[in-house]
Structures are given as structure tokens and as C-alpha cells.
Amino acid sequence: MGTPSYDVEETRLFAKWILDIDEGNIGGPNDGVATIDLPDDLLTKDYVDPISKLFDFVYPDILKYYENQHYFQDRAILAPTNEIVDEINNSLLKFFPGDKVEYLSSDTICSSEYINDTLDTTLYSPELLNGLIISGLPNHKLVLKVGVPVMLLRNLYQKEGLCNGTRLQIIPLGTRVVEGKIIFGTNIGHRVLIHRSPLTPSNN
Template identity: 40%
Template sequence: MAFAGKVVVLGGDFRHILPVIPMGSRQDIVQASINSSYLWDHCSVFNLTRNMRLASSDISEDNSEVNEFAKWLIQIGDGFTGDSTDGESKVLIPDDMLINDTEDGFTELVHFVYPNIVSNLNHTDYFKKRSILAPTLEVVNEVNNSIMSRLPGEQKVYLSSDSLCVEEGLPLHQICLKEGVPVMLLRNIDQSNGLCNGTKIQVRHLGNHVIEYIILTGDQTGRVVLIPCMDMIPNNDTLPFRFRSRQFPLIV
């Protein structure tokens, strides 16, 4: 009997996160997915009927525009939108979702998402509903540096203290922050108090080893919290080195 007769809940969306197979091919990754396993025949699939990422307290479920956008996202995930060739698809994005092409489209994007950012630093609702998504870490850094340069105040740089077993290794990690900057948690720190992976928070005070934030999302919105620098000890046998670092579990 599968799972020794116990009820097992497999959460998540296979279209979002695939298994990580070091140096694996596309076929290796697909074969490692749970729906390629012999156990899949013993599973019952339950589909959610509401897009929780689009849902919020001030958006009605009957909002036709939101519903149409949710359907469009599902069609992209299912591969029903766009022309597919050799595993790659070209999707046409509706004009109302695009910013007109200009000489400095990146600046236009920042102004579009964060208009009058300096005058709204003390308004928690301003950052609560605004984010810029990026495809790579390089673009994330570019976005962070651009927004940081627009904010007043002194910038504080936090470095992780790495101790490597060999001379060659990862470069020192750093994060640059200013008071008022919105950031996002990358780890579950205290779920009962709203400090979960993906929670948006805003910097209130920068200390040497502790940073003060105000929570922007979730049922703990408005609560002031202190997050210390934490030990990070990755354990990956495929890396030729081992290291310990102290860093803040967040991203700008």
C-alpha cells in the first residue's frame, strides 16, 4: 500500500518548482517529478479554484478584470497560450500590461511602480501592494541599486563573515540598506508572528547586528519586529568547499 496507508499531502505547483538534478538534462528533471513516479497512480489531485496571489481584501472575487488575468496566467502555465517550438514558447503580452518603449525603459518602470517614492516612505500601504519582479539576480541587484539611489539618508552595508576551508570560494556577500527601504524575507523565522518566507517588511532602524522592521503584509501588518543577523551554514556535498556565514535572511 502506498505510503503505508498514511494520508500524505503533496502541496505546491509542479509548474513553478521542478526537482533540482545537478547537471541533469530536461528528461532527467521530468523523470524525477512526482507525477512520473509509480506512486502517482495512487494520488488524488485537488485543484484550487481561486488564485490566492491575486486575492486581497479590497479586490472582489467578481472582479472580471482580475478573473481574466488569472485565467491568462493559468493558460500560460498549461502551455495553451503562445506558439510552442522545441520546448520554447512565444507569448504575446496584452498592451495594457506593457510600458511604452523609451530610451530609458528601466527608469520608466521604476517610476511606474513607485511614483513619488520619497514622499510615501512613511505610508505602509504604499509598499504593501507594489513590487518589481526580475528574472535573474543580476537584474534584482540593478533594481535594488536604482531604487536605493533615489532614497534619502545614509546607506549601510552589511557583510557576511565567511570562513572557508580552502582559499577559493564564494565572494563575500553584502546587502545595502537604508531606512524606509521595503524588503522581503527569504526564510521562515517566526510563523506565528507573521515572519515567513515572502513576507514584505520595511526598514525602520539599522543597527550593527539587529535591524528593526515594520511588517507590511499578512495578519501582523503594522507590527514592529527586530531581526538579528543569523548563522547560515549550507550543506552541499557537490561544492568543493564548506563555509559558515552570518547574514540577514532577506532580499531588497
């Protein structure tokens, strides 16, 4: 059974609209700031709890289907900032049964950044380091539950399909390793292990 032609055309028009926004072809001449009218069918009009309304739309009956890997293949929520990503993730976790597991980073200052050996390292307290939100790096605390969908932000092992943007569903949660099942792409169904990885910001 093929995909209905109207779905293909609708997807093509939507993709073109997104590209036109990205290329600045919508909103008239501007210097980087423009006003764009969004179609009504793309708007969440519940101003009391818009995130819950968004979940109802993207993930209907999530408790009924969350154990089915196919349920998440055609569903995802994209967000413009890390703060909104955290808000959405924290809200989504509440829908999943089971206990939360927290994973914390181990933050240290690169030795090359010390001005001299006598620099008081209390200037860089763990609280300060853990509170930093840096583009391209995950936050200090990652909270997961079994069954939640996640997306990789790094190329870990491309031969196994573990690339930036790979979507997985969490299975067991270990102390130092997280196991996931790939739910999108050419390696659907493969179970993989995600271990701790050293990450260094590219911007000094």
C-alpha cells in the same frame, strides 16, 4: 466601500493568464521554448531607461509617500533573475534619502568539503566566495536604507508572521540587527527584529 467588480474580474483574468503561461498553455506546442505576445499595457517602452520608467509606474511620488506603510502594500516589482533584482534594488535605493548601510556575509567553506587537511585554502579566497551568486542564497553584500521595502526569503519565526515572502519596511538599521515593520498579511504594523542567520546551500 467594496472593490469594484471590474477590478476583481480583471485580476481574475490576469491571474489565469499567468497560470496559463506557467502551464505552457500559451504560445502553442513547444519543447520548453515559446514566443508569447505580451499585452501593450504590460510593456515598458522606454528603451533608454526602462527601470526608471518602471519606478514611475509602480512607485509614483515615492518621496512623498515612502514613510506611509500603506503605500507599499499594493506595490511590488518581481524580477526573473538575481542580476535584475540587484539592478532594480540598487536603482530604487537612490530614491530614498539618508545614508546607505552595508551588511556583509561571512563566507566559509564547509569542513566536509575539504579534500584533505593540506588543501591550499587560497583556492577559496574571500574574493571568490564573495563573488558567488547561488540560487536560494542572498548575495555577499546587502545594502539598505531606512524606509525601503524588503521581502523575507526564509521562514524565520512563523508565529510572528516572519515567513518566506513576508514584506516589511525597514525602520532602524543596527550593526547586527535590522528592525522592520510588517506591511502585508495578518501581522500588519508589527515591529520585528531580523538578526544574522546561518545559511547553507542545499546543493553541494
